[in-house]
Amino acid sequence: MLATPSRVDDLVLVRSAAGYCPVAGNRASVREVGDADALVAARLAAGDHTALAEVFDRLAPAVYSGALRVLGHDAAAQDVVQDVFVELWRHPGRYDPDAGPLRAYLIMQAGHRAIDLIRGELRRAARQERSGRLEPGQPDPSPDERVMASETAATVRAAIEKLPESQRRIIELAYFRGLTCREAAQAAGIPEGTAKSRLRLALAKLETALDRQLLESS
Amino acid sequence: MTAAEQRPALPDGLRDRVLGASLRARAAGRPEPAAPEITPEEAFSRAVDALYGMLGVLQEEDWGRLALRGLDVQGLVGHLTGVEEDMHRALAGDQQMAHASHVGSTQAAADRQAGRQPAQTRAEWRRAAGRTLDLVRAAGDTDAEVAVHGMRLPLGTLLVIRAFELWIHDNDIRQAAGLPPSVPDPSTLSLMTQAAARLLPQAVARSGLSEPASVHLILTGPGGGTWDIPIGHGPAAAEVAIVTDAVDFCRLVANRVTPDHLSLHITGDPDRAATVLTAAATLALD
Numbered sequence: 001m002l003a004t005p006s007r008v009d010d011l012v013l014v015r016s017a018a019g020y021c022p023v024a025g026n027r028a029s030v031r032e033v034g035d036a037d038a039l040v041a042a043r044l045a046a047g048d049h050t051a052l053a054e055v056f057d058r059l060a061p062a063v064y065s066g067a068l069r070v071l072g073h074d075a076a077a078q079d080v081v082q083d084v085f086v087e088l089w090r091h092p093g094r095y096d097p098d099a100g101p102l103r104a105y106l107i108m109q110a111g112h113r114a115i116d117l118i119r120g121e122l123r124r125a126a127r128q129e130r131s132g133r134l135e136p137g138q139p140d141p142s143p144d145e146r147v148m149a150s151e152t153a154a155t156v157r158a159a160i161e162k163l164p165e166s167q168r169r170i171i172e173l174a175y176f177r178g179l180t181c182r183e184a185a186q187a188a189g190i191p192e193g194t195a196k197s198r199l200r201l202a203l204a205k206l207e208t209a210l211d212r213q214l215l216e217s218s
Numbered sequence: 219m220t221a222a223e224q225r226p227a228l229p230d231g232l233r234d235r236v237l238g239a240s241l242r243a244r245a246a247g248r249p250e251p252a253a254p255e256i257t258p259e260e261a262f263s264r265a266v267d268a269l270y271g272m273l274g275v276l277q278e279e280d281w282g283r284l285a286l287r288g289l290d291v292q293g294l295v296g297h298l299t300g301v302e303e304d305m306h307r308a309l310a311g312d313q314q315m316a317h318a319s320h321v322g323s324t325q326a327a328a329d330r331q332a333g334r335q336p337a338q339t340r341a342e343w344r345r346a347a348g349r350t351l352d353l354v355r356a357a358g359d360t361d362a363e364v365a366v367h368g369m370r371l372p373l374g375t376l377l378v379i380r381a382f383e384l385w386i387h388d389n390d391i392r393q394a395a396g397l398p399p400s401v402p403d404p405s406t407l408s409l410m411t412q413a414a415a416r417l418l419p420q421a422v423a424r425s426g427l428s429e430p431a432s433v434h435l436i437l438t439g440p441g442g443g444t445w446d447i448p449i450g451h452g453p454a455a456a457e458v459a460i461v462t463d464a465v466d467f468c469r470l471v472a473n474r475v476t477p478d479h480l481s482l483h484i485t486g487d488p489d490r491a492a493t494v495l496t497a498a499a500t501l502a503l504d
Contacts, residue, residue, distance in 0.1 A: 039483055042438035043461060049246035049444075050434065050459070053237060060236070064228055078229060082236045089240040092250055 037102040044092035052089050059103050060085065063110045070114045080113045115207050123175070159209045167202035170195055247444040253404035258377035259354055261406040265384035266347040268400065269298075272388055273340045280395040281336040287321065289328055291391050295343050296331035298387060300324025301367075302346035305380070308366035309353040309373075316365035323367070350380075378413045381406055386472040401465050407441025411464050414471045415445040417501055418494070421471075422449045425497035432457045433494055434485075437464040449494070458486035460494065471501045 043051035063084055067077035084106055088095065095105050160168055173184035185195035244250060256264075273295065285294040301324055308315035315323075331339045354360075360374035369376065381402070389399050402410065415435055430450035434457060437443055442464035448454065461483040462470075469475045477495035484491045 039461065043436055043444075045250055046436045046438045046442045046461075047245075047247045047249050047444040048434075048436045048461075049237075049241060051436075052240055056233060056236060060228055060233070064232070074229065078232055078235075081232060082239055085236045086240045086243050090243050090250070 035097065038097040040102060041092055041095055041097050044089065052085070055088070055102065055106075056085055059106050062103060063106050066107050067110045067114050070111070071117060076114075076117055080110050080117065083113050084109045111207075159206050162209060163202055163205060167198050167205070170198045171202045171206075174199055247446075249408075249441075249443045253408040253441055256405040256409070258360060258374040258381070258409060259351065261381040261409050262354075262377040262384075263351055264403065264406055265381040265388070266344070266351070268402075269384050269388045269391075270340070270344050270347075272392065272397070272400070273336075275397075276336070276391075276395055278336065280391075281339075283394040285394040286387070286390045291394055292331045292334070292336060292339050293328040294387060294391060295339050296328040297321075297324045298384070299339075299343040299346045300327030301380075301383070302343070302350050303327060304366055305350050306346075306353060308364050309350075309357060313365070315367070316370065318367055320367040375413055375416075378409045382410050382413070382468070382472065385410075386469075386474060389474070402441070402468075404440035407464060407468065408443070410468050411437050411441055411443060414468065414498070414501065415443075415447060417471075418447055418498055419449055421501045422494055422497040425493065425500060427490070427493050427497065429455045431455060431490060431494075434459040436461040437467050438462070439464045441465070456487055456490060458484065458491045458494065460484055460491050467498070470495065471498050473499045473501075 040051050040055055044055070060081055064077055064081045067080035068074065071077050071080070087109065088106065095102060099105070160171055163171065169188055170184055173179045173187050174181065177184075177187075179187060181195055181199065182192050184199075185192040188195060190198075276291065281292045282290050285291045289297060301320070304315050304318060304323055354373065354377065357373060360377070361372050363370055364373050364376050366376070369379070371379070385400070385402050385406075391397075392399055401407070415437075418433070418435070427449065430448070430452045432454035433445075433447040433449055435445045435447055436459065438461060462480045466475065466480050470477065470480060476499065477492060480495070482491075482495075
């Protein structure tokens with residue numbers, strides 16, 4: 001939001017402060033506010049783009065390295081960094097300085113975004129596997145896609161291996177074999193409601209494990 | 219080796235890409251959430267309603283309390299009636315109003331309240347403010363300049379400054395009566411901060427700051443925003459960034475607080491920032 005000097009020049013304001021109330025001295029002293037994260041949050045909300053640049057310079061390396069560690073792929077990690085900072089700029093009010101440091105908030109946001117990417121990747125891999133069985137003539141993925149898929153899969157596979165057997169089984173059925181929840185329940189020999197609750201629990205644990213990995217890596 | 223040094227460097231171009239995408243998603247300077255836009259006429263009307271409502275809850279004895287410049291509450295409301303009457307004359311094209319004194323010209327209206335019932339004073343002022351709104355609506359063009367009390371401003375800007383004035387005197391009266399201070403709604407406050415930012419170069423020029431400078435003004439909280447304000451003429455010799463609360467800044471430009479009472483974050487030359495803030499107080503938008 002720029003002040004327009006040409007318009008200001010057109011204005012005339014000559015009313016003097018004298019006689020209205022005690023006037024400040026010729027030279028004011030100023031005092032500063034504390035709490036860097038609260039100040040940054042207020043500046044972002046006010047539309048101060050220099051605050052965004054400052055936050056990026058201070059925290060983007062941590063967000064990037066955390067995303068890279070989880071996703072194992074540079075392009076995807078860069079996408080996560082972009083998503084996290086654009087979101088912070090668009091909705092600065094979603095960060096509450098009273099709830100914790102901005103650094104932890106951004107890393108957590110990166111974790112959620114990385115999980116979303118991994119979920120998408122899992123679904124894509126499951127679809128490819130199913131369609132590959134039906135259509136063996138499909139073109140091979142690019143080397144880049146292969147690297148990303150294998151690195152992401154390795155990261156997620158390691159997290160899945162740590163789940164209890166009952167939850168691991170339902171994740172494999174639902175995501176890797178591409179079964180619906182009802183089909184996965186039938187295959188596992190359990191009620192559909194149980195399958196759903198195990199799936200939710202497994203995904204929550206998966207997110208927590210990957211979030212922790214993201215935080216530790218930064 | 220520190221943890222930061224162990225991290226991989228950011229890929230080339232990522233900073234520009236992210237900052238560029240951010241500013242495309244939301245323009246620099248625009249507050250979030252942005253206050254719903256209202257017209258200057260609406261801002262003035264809301265300020266009138268707020269003051270009228272507040273006056274309605276005063277106790278009989280509050281009207282005699284000293285409020286400002288030797289005026290009691292009743293006299294101050296009378297002063298506001300005088301301001302409205304001068305506005306009526308200015309809107310009718312009376313050139314004498316251009317240089318009429320804001321205080322001297324309205325003194326008679328303040329004085330005539332003595333001995334009246336407070337309800338009569340309140341009603342007279344409300345009728346005068348309503349008449350101002352009627353004349354503004356009849357005038358239609360809020361870009362047309364109006365000259366009154368040493369100001370020559372587009373009518374829209376003048377109405378925002380009048381809303382400023384009513385809010386400040388509302389709070390003068392609240393203070394006299396021991397009532398808690400009030401804050402304008404974000405839409406009205408947004409118009410006030412915009413007007414103050416636009417008028418700041420004039421105030422600084424009057425204060426005698428000779429070197430051109432660029433002021434990055436960030437007003438936080440509802441009704442705030444960010445402005446890059448060139449001070450003086452020619453290439454800026456220095457840049458100073460000032461962060462403070464939007465309501466506090468409005469109290470500063472109304473000359474109700476001094477800069478040392480503000481919570482501030484300054485980047486750049488603190489002396490230059492202090493000069494700008496001191497100049498802002500001389501706007502005396504009350």
